[in-house]
Amino acid sequence: VQLVESGGGLVQPGGSLRLSCAASGFTFSSYRMSWYRQAPGKERELVAAITSVGGSTNYAGSVSRFTISRDNAKNTVYLQMNSLKPEDTAVYYCNVWLGGDYWGQGTQVTVSS
Numbered sequence: 001v002q003l004v005e006s007g008g009g010l011v012q013p014g015g016s017l018r019l020s021c022a023a024s025g026f027t028f029s030s031y032r033m034s035w036y037r038q039a040p041g042k043e044r045e046l047v048a049a050i051t052s053v054g055g056s057t058n059y060a061g062s063v064s065r066f067t068i069s070r071d072n073a074k075n076t077v078y079l080q081m082n083s084l085k086p087e088d089t090a091v092y093y094c095n096v097w098l099g100g101d102y103w104g105q106g107t108q109v110t111v112s113s
Contacts, residue, residue, distance in 0.1 A: 001025040001102045003094045007108030011084055015111070019079040021094030021104055029072035031098065035079045037090035037109075044093070048079060084111045 007019040019035070032051050038044040048068035050056040056068045067080040077094060091106040 001097070001098060003102060003104035005092065005094050005104040005107040008092060009111045010110045010112065012113050013085060016082045017084065017109060019092055019107060019109075020078045021079070022079070023075045023094070023096065026098055027029065027094070028075040031053050031096050033068075033070060033077040034095040035068060036093045036095055037088075038093070038106075039087075039090040042090075042112055047092070048063070050077065067068075078081070081109070084109075086111045 002024045004022045005019060007017060011017055011018065027033050029053050031051055034049040037047050046059045048056060048058045048066055050070050055069065058066055065081065065083045068077065070077045077100045079092065080084045081088065089109060089111050091108050093106045094104040096102050
């Protein structure tokens with residue numbers, strides 16, 4: 001199983017980023033996928049999740065600003081983040097549960113002017 005995140009970077013407050021997570025090594029279309037984030041000195045928290053058929057849920061106070069989506073043909077899950085705030089600064093991780101948690105290496109998102 002491999003999860004590879006990309007798309008992070010430095011963005012000004014109010015800006016947008018789209019994160020991607022390319023998955024391999026399992027039947028991507030059959031599994032719920034999630035995005036987590038971990039800010040410095042804080043615990044990792046669930047940001048958004050999407051079922052195998054595309055039903056999505058947002059967590060961590062990101063409702064209406066973040067949108068999770070997936071392309072099962074590309075084995076990729078996305079996180080569109082709009083109206084970014086400094087408190088969104090964190091390492092963002094892709095996750096799948098396959099009888100145990102699998103994580104990507106993370107992608108850094110920094111929101112700062």
